[in-house]
Amino acid sequence: MLDDMLQSIETIRERPVWQPIPSSEEALFHSDLPQLPEDIKTVHEQFMNHILPFGVGNIHPRFMGWVHGGGNMAGMMAEMLSAGLNANLGGRNQIPISVEQEVIDWMRQLFGFPDGSSGIFVTGSSLANLIGLWVARNTALGDSIRKNGVPAGKLTAYTSSAAHASIAQAFDLAGLGTHCLRTIPVNDLHQMDLTALQMAIDQDRKQHLKPFFIAATAGTVDVGAIDNLSALAQLARAEKLWLHVDGALGAITMLAPNLAPLLQGIEQADSLAFDLHKLGQVPYDAGIILVRNGRQHYETFASQASYLHREQQGVAGGTFWPCDYGPDLSRSFRALKAWFTFKVYGAKKMGDMIAHACALAQYMAACIRSQPDLELLAPVTLNIVCFRFCCTNPDEINTQIVLRLQESGIAVPSTTKIHGKLAIRAAITNHRTTSEDIDILIQSTQTLGHALCQDNQKKTPS
Numbered sequence: 001m002l003d004d005m006l007q008s009i010e011t012i013r014e015r016p017v018w019q020p021i022p023s024s025e026e027a028l029f030h031s032d033l034p035q036l037p038e039d040i041k042t043v044h045e046q047f048m049n050h051i052l053p054f055g056v057g058n059i060h061p062r063f064m065g066w067v068h069g070g071g072n073m074a075g076m077m078a079e080m081l082s083a084g085l086n087a088n089l090g091g092r093n094q095i096p097i098s099v100e101q102e103v104i105d106w107m108r109q110l111f112g113f114p115d116g117s118s119g120i121f122v123t124g125s126s127l128a129n130l131i132g133l134w135v136a137r138n139t140a141l142g143d144s145i146r147k148n149g150v151p152a153g154k155l156t157a158y159t160s161s162a163a164h165a166s167i168a169q170a171f172d173l174a175g176l177g178t179h180c181l182r183t184i185p186v187n188d189l190h191q192m193d194l195t196a197l198q199m200a201i202d203q204d205r206k207q208h209l210k211p212f213f214i215a216a217t218a219g220t221v222d223v224g225a226i227d228n229l230s231a232l233a234q235l236a237r238a239e240k241l242w243l244h245v246d247g248a249l250g251a252i253t254m255l256a257p258n259l260a261p262l263l264q265g266i267e268q269a270d271s272l273a274f275d276l277h278k279l280g281q282v283p284y285d286a287g288i289i290l291v292r293n294g295r296q297h298y299e300t301f302a303s304q305a306s307y308l309h310r311e312q313q314g315v316a317g318g319t320f321w322p323c324d325y326g327p328d329l330s331r332s333f334r335a336l337k338a339w340f341t342f343k344v345y346g347a348k349k350m351g352d353m354i355a356h357a358c359a360l361a362q363y364m365a366a367c368i369r370s371q372p373d374l375e376l377l378a379p380v381t382l383n384i385v386c387f388r389f390c391c392t393n394p395d396e397i398n399t400q401i402v403l404r405l406q407e408s409g410i411a412v413p414s415t416t417k418i419h420g421k422l423a424i425r426a427a428i429t430n431h432r433t434t435s436e437d438i439d440i441l442i443q444s445t446q447t448l449g450h451a452l453c454q455d456n457q458k459k460t461p462s
């Protein structure tokens with residue numbers, strides 16, 4: 001299995017990034033519950049022939065869709081060890097929890113979080129954003145809501161129009177409702193407009209509402225923009241609001257010395273959500289939540305079930321029980337693949353790799369600017385480039401370009417809308433991507449664009 005997987009990764013460039021799934025393949029996955037044993041060799045063959053070739057392709061260097069990480073070898077091997085160990089990291093007296101907390105401590109150091117801050121691994125930033133909001137909500141409304149439920153209160157919160165959908169979803173899931181979340185417009189750099197934010201807060205106070213929470217973004221999902229975190233931290237402190245930072249894709253660029261200054265102010269966040277499975281290249285899934293005030297974090301989740309009784313010694317000992325810091329009780333040893341990744345490559349090399357991905361995005365932007373038939377649609381801050389092929393009915397043609405790129409297996413960009421214009425979006429989130437891969441994407445886009453325009457003209461009678 002190991003040889004097959006290593007060989008498959010080594011030869012990844014020889015295969016299409018993605019290929020359409022024949023219905024005969026999909027049909028294989030509707031069988032009855034297996035009653036009799038099969039040889040593991042046969043099952044592995046099924047994996048090789050019918051599962052491995054039909055993923056989305058994010059380990060391929062020309063996968064640039066959405067924001068999917070490429071994974072890494074050390075992390076992959078650690079996953080095998082972790083599965084063999086089969087540790088349950090809800091709590092108790094075990095070194096795996098010390099490993100998780102060691103990685104969390106590295107992250108505390110990286111982001112300048114103080115002693116007394118807390119953190120755990122979670123599936124991803126969607127859950128990390130929700131945990132940040134839960135702690136902020138309970139801090140604002142008091143612990144009695146754990147018993148009495150969330151009152152239809154007067155709390156209001158603020159995020160930018162470029163925020164990820166998981167922020168609004170968190171308000172829904174936290175029982176506060178999305179109606180209390182104000183959407184603040186962004187400036188030319190796709191950052192939250194600070195004047196508009198201040199006005200919205202003032203207006204809510206005049207209405208006797210209670211502003212309590214700002215969700216800033218470090219790396220917006222559409223274009224990779226970073227809010228002005230220092231200014232937001234200052235404003236949050238002056239207004240006594242909780243500052244949460246959704247750093248899902250961008251926070252880990254802190255490892256790259258040339259990009260870290262963009263994140264200035266992140267050290268002042270009350271809570272920070274981020275992923276190691278995007279630019280951090282740790283295999284899925286590996287999200288993290290850090291909370292500045294560990295006591296508030298603990299008080300949001302800890303409970304006293306008798307079967308989880310703690311002892312001073314024995315297996316039920318252990319001082320830090322992760323189940324006190326989030327909604328999960330049984331938890332996998334996600335931290336091990338991150339621990340291996342940081343140790344095997346080192347933070348410096350990981351920072352260089354992230355800087356390289358972002359430099360490739362700048363290279364791509366420069367190529368696009370130099371081509372009269374291409375248009376850059378948003379400034380490039382980190383690893384995301386939004387552009388389009390110029391033609392009549394550009395939305396339709398660019399949609400077609402992306403579909404054909406994907407279905408031909410040449411490259412997988414995705415799409416988004418920038419100021420109402422359909423954009424081809426390339427998020428360079430794979431450590432295997434090189435400048436030749438960027439050239440191939442650009443040239444194929446142009447070739448397809450011209451061919452599609454000609455087809456279109458033929459179809460339209462003059």
Ligand SMILES: *Cc1c(COP(=O)(O)O)cnc(C)c1O
Binds near residue numbers: 126217219
């Ligand atoms: C990816 C992303 C999320 C969601 O993170 P998951 O790990 O997919 O749950 C949230 N916010 C931003 C800005 C993202 O890019």
